[in-house]
Amino acid sequence: MPQWRSKKMNDEPWKPRKVVIVGAGAVGSTFAYALAQSGLADEIALRDANHELALGQVLDLVHGQAFFPSVQIHEAQAADYADAHLIVITAGAKQRPGEPRLELLQRNVKIIHDIIDEIMLQKSPAVVLIVSNPVDILTYVAHKRSGWPRGRIIGSGTVLDSARFRHLLSQHCGVDVHNIHAYILGEHGDSEFAAWSMTNMAGMPIEQFCHLCLKCDDWQAQRRKVVEEVKHSAYHIIDYKGATWFAVGLALTRIAAAILRNQRGVLTVSAVLEGEYGLSGVSLGVPCIVSQKGVDKVLEVALPPDEQSALVKSAAVLQAAIGKLDLTVPS
Secondary structure, eight states: OOTTSOHHHHHSOOOOOEEEEEOOSHHHHHHHHHHHHHTOOSEEEEEOSSHHHHHHHHHHHHTTGGGSOOOEEEEOOGGGGGGOSEEEEOOOOOOOTTOOHHHHHHHHHHHHHHHHHHHHHTTOOOEEEEOSSSHHHHHHHHHHHHOOOGGGEEEOTTHHHHHHHHHHHHHHHTOOGGGEEOOEEBOSSTTOEEOGGGOEETTEEHHHHHHHHOOOSOHHHHHHHHHHHHHHHHHHHHHHHSOOOHHHHHHHHHHHHHHHTTOOEEEOOEEEEESGGGOEEEEEEOOEEEETTEEEEEOOOOOOHHHHHHHHHHHHHHHHHHHTSOOOSOO
């Protein structure tokens, strides 16, 4: 026996890395497809209120098993929550004709309550990742419903928005996207903002890079244009094809990697704040260390006054929406 293999390691039973995806629609199934190809998970289980949809997605995926790393894929039952490492919730109600936004949101609150109750009934040890929109509000709702430590229930936050931001900067500045660090913070929605103070290229602050580049006549105007394009990206895609699913599926795979492989990656997931940035009673996208525990630590970055103000305003938008919800009614 090699000396580095301890008796404890040999005695521990092998546990497959299991991911349960709740919601087998476009986002959930695309995430399952990306996750299967990544090799991150040993087992993927899809659960949906529409049994036939879930079964169809499973069959479509398993027929491609010859072309991606070995992984078990099957339809999920409630019992699958019990030994899951990660549960990803993409399920949500669609707006009915003439239905007020608050009523739609209240219906989605009930869906999240029901799923969280089912997960808790199975005594699941998993990290729960909320993707259903509005993601920041529903992440807070799920956290309150569970009573778990905040790190175990997180939202996809502005991970996708930050990726869009990096893409646009890459296109505008002519620098490979992998050499750009840039973050969108706040609500995954209209009140989000670019943290320019945290933006750098090849280790250089963006201000220094722009001084060397001299590509733009009016960089401030270009900044505003880039941020507006980030904010409206989803609207453009929805206008073109009805919904977004490819990039969000990849963003979820990145978050899953940080959790399943305990990478301690820095990602702008939606986390419930407990005094960081002077905020509490709200969940929104801020830089976090993401590990097998979920959010291991919220990174409280020293933001300049304008960005701190933008974060507070974004939080106020979310808190106003949360304040209108009835979170006390049993599901």
